[in-house]
Amino acid sequence: VSEQTRITVQGAEPYDVVLGTHLLGELPALLTGAAQVAVIYPKALHLTGEAVRESLVEDGFAAIALEIPDAEEAKSVEVAAFCWDILGQQGFTRSDAIVTVGGGATTDLGGWVAATWLRGIRVVHVPTTLLGMVDAAVGGKTGINTSAGKNLVGSFHPPAGVLCDFATLETLPRNDYISGMAEVVKVGFTSDPIILELVKSDIEAATRADGPHTHELIQRAIQVKADVVAADLRETDVNSIGREVLNYGHTLGHAIERAERYKWRHGAAVSVGLVFAAELSRAAGRLSDAGVALHREILTGLGLPTSYPGDRWPTLLEGMRLDKKTRGDMLRFIVLDDIGRPGRLEGPDPQFLAAAWSEVAS
Ligand SMILES: NC(=O)c1ccc[n+]([C@@H]2O[C@H](COP(=O)([O-])OP(=O)(O)OC[C@H]3O[C@@H](n4cnc5c(N)ncnc54)[C@H](O)[C@@H]3O)[C@@H](O)[C@H]2O)c1
Numbered sequence: 001v002s003e004q005t006r007i008t009v010q011g012a013e014p015y016d017v018v019l020g021t022h023l024l025g026e027l028p029a030l031l032t033g034a035a036q037v038a039v040i041y042p043k044a045l046h047l048t049g050e051a052v053r054e055s056l057v058e059d060g061f062a063a064i065a066l067e068i069p070d071a072e073e074a075k076s077v078e079v080a081a082f083c084w085d086i087l088g089q090q091g092f093t094r095s096d097a098i099v100t101v102g103g104g105a106t107t108d109l110g111g112w113v114a115a116t117w118l119r120g121i122r123v124v125h126v127p128t129t130l131l132g133m134v135d136a137a138v139g140g141k142t143g144i145n146t147s148a149g150k151n152l153v154g155s156f157h158p159p160a161g162v163l164c165d166f167a168t169l170e171t172l173p174r175n176d177y178i179s180g181m182a183e184v185v186k187v188g189f190t191s192d193p194i195i196l197e198l199v200k201s202d203i204e205a206a207t208r209a210d211g212p213h214t215h216e217l218i219q220r221a222i223q224v225k226a227d228v229v230a231a232d233l234r235e236t237d238v239n240s241i242g243r244e245v246l247n248y249g250h251t252l253g254h255a256i257e258r259a260e261r262y263k264w265r266h267g268a269a270v271s272v273g274l275v276f277a278a279e280l281s282r283a284a285g286r287l288s289d290a291g292v293a294l295h296r297e298i299l300t301g302l303g304l305p306t307s308y309p310g311d312r313w314p315t316l317l318e319g320m321r322l323d324k325k326t327r328g329d330m331l332r333f334i335v336l337d338d339i340g341r342p343g344r345l346e347g348p349d350p351q352f353l354a355a356a357w358s359e360v361a362s
């Protein structure tokens, strides 16, 4: 028997994230009224994508495949134009729909194609990576990269539903799984410390999709993201922390990704960024020594990096100043006042930055 869990993401048009196995039976109800469905998936996920398409055909939809390049290669305006061409040739109307099957790159590209075709048609995401499930597929952000940088073009286009089939994780390379765990523990640190307890209880198992707590960890991480985005749908909340809490560890993390020319996995860069943010919280007199130690214990235990070459600091500082989340010249960080208690730190004292860096520098 497969257990299913549903998490409702509130908003102007609420939708459910369904977690479990054998979820394809959920699709017809989500696609009611659509005659045609385009299933967008990367070459690497041909079998999974075709299984989805065939089940749609059996359910009476005219389902076509849109095979796109793997990973970040998919997130370009050229790939979007390829998709638009086919939707045009097939005569996709306002009532037709898109289903994405893949990691965050696929859900971002496919979500943006859905957002732009006829100014927005329905999209259902079937994320197949841990990062896709707990982060990219939930919350409605879609987008592509441009020559100037990552995710600079996009829109908010919430899906009609998200189906997280745990079985798809079986083929995910271990390093991709571990990278996704960085986002899971990120929301553990900011918002749901039980996640940290579950990870600590068997940290080796937490590096594998077949670990005993995998389902609960994913469910809890999605719940945090659902709550955060429901409270701040379009990232406009200025009074409370809102969606910016999801940026914990990302100010430095993004700068590392840029410095590494995106050769590092996102989760690895975020891991270093999390330790830095914790150290910065401590330097600013906000987080305890034990709180910082917990970051190192968990991230090291998961096999994620927690240090970075010390001589790269000027490059990283420059990268942080260029981050699109920076406002004016002021560096912004999410910090912790305690585990589970996030706060903001704007324009931190350079001494705090230096002190935090000295703890991360190798
Ligand atoms: N929209 C958002 O809110 C949001 C949030 C976080 C990240 N993102 C975006 O997500 C992207 C990263 O997502 P990702 O880490 O899932 O990367 P990805 O989509 O590039 O997938 C990683 C690799 O794993 C392969 N893969 C996917 N599922 C697999 C499976 N089940 N078995 C075997 N291989 C599989 C993919 O083909 C790819 O090569 C970035 O582009 C990032 O900008 C978006």
Ligand SMILES: [Zn+2]
Pocket: 135, 183, 250, 266, 270
């Ligand atoms: Zn992230």
